[in-house]
Amino acid sequence: MAKKKETYESKIARLEQVLFEMENNEVTLDEAITKYEEGMRLYGELYKILQEAEGKIKVLTADGEENFQEEI
Template sequence: MDNYEELIEKLENIVNSMENDELSLEEAMKNYEEGIKLSNKLYKILNEAEGKIKLLSENGEIDFNTE
């Protein structure tokens, strides 16, 4: 299974390809579909991380003050 950083890199490569390369409609649709799948995986990873942070916090949520 890919980690967060690897998934972000794959998504960035897809975005760069779609912005900079002349793709056929079929290629663009394939890239778009793959990008959506990667985005969903990334969203799931972030939600799981948020849930773990809340569980580890005594108050349910932590204020991350930089002061």
């Protein structure tokens, strides 16, 4: 069965949960390291999603500006 693709929102929610668990629960050093690694992985994935979205917006904006200028 194929793994369901996680959304940006679900990754943000999981990152918030990881941070909450680290801040509000007593965790062992091993658990803290594991949660830190998961948090950093999620951070990297979220950053990549935002960079891709920014690139798409720049392309769309550039195309829109070109089309607008041609109409004038």
